[in-house]
Amino acid sequence: MFRFKQKLTQASFILLLSSLLTACGFQLRGEYSVPEDITAISVTSYDKYSKITRLVKEQLRLSQIELVTPNKDVPNIHIIGETITDRTLSLYQNTRAAEKEVVYEVNYRVTVPDLGAKDFTATMTRSYLDNPLSALAKSAERKLIEDEMREFSAQQMMRQMARLKTEIQEFEEKQHLEESNSNTQDNSPS
Template sequence: MFRFKQKLTQASFIILISSLLTACGFQLRGEYSVPEDITAISVTSFDQYSKITRLIKEQLRLNQIDLVSPSKDVPNIHITGESITDRTLSLYQNTRAAEKEVVYEVNYRVTVPNLGSKDFTATMTRSYLDNPLSALAKSAERKLIEDEMREFSAQQMMRQMARLKTEIEEYEEKQLLEDTNTPADAKS
């Protein structure tokens, strides 16, 4: 009987928490999406075969966006460059680097026809221990960190593109106001 009451209490608690989270509008991270107005997009890059370009195309496919060839009437993401820099955070007693910080940055421009273009930067920072006694493991760890940072940057780019929705809405409202304020004689 005690087990039954315990299970019932746990189930009630889970239902209560779920309903509270649902009522406050909580959504899991990753629910950012590209504006609904953008159903197809072209991707151009400084290097069409780079990892970041492939990851961005993958993220767009996950958001159900069709990838098309560049055209003047199709939105475009142009990846202008990426960079990886590092700096020493701490030193061992023998003045060798003990901990390093890696900064990954990707710059890109989103161009939407009739709206214009906007430049963005996605930046990721990670730190890791730099053990000089394990050089092979250190380089493998560094490569894994860089790949992870590229993946997170591609996701961050999708979140940044979600901000375009407000700009598109503002542009459409502006166009609507201009159309309604234009006299009938000026339209013809």
């Protein structure tokens, strides 16, 4: 009987906690989405076969956005370019680099018909130890870090696209207000 009450108490607590989290609008970190107005999008890139282009397309598919060919009536993501730079953070006593920081940056433009275009930058930074005694492992680690940074940048791009939601809403409100003002002026006696 005690175990039954304990299980019932736990279930009640979990139910209460989940209803509170749902009521406050809480979402898990991976739940950023592209605005609902965008159901289809085209992706263009400086290199259509690059890893970042493939990752962005994959993220869009996961968001259930249809990928279409570029058209003036369809929103577009244009990946302008990506850069990878590194700098030395610390040195060994013999002045060789001990720790390096890698900065990955992807620049892209989102164009939405009747709304305009906006440029974005997604930036990721990672650091790693640069052991001169393990050159092969060092290059493999560097490649893994760069791939991980590309993946996180593609996710960051989707989060930045989610911010377009407010800009689209502001544009629609402005357009609605302008239509209301023009209708009011047309109906006013002269």
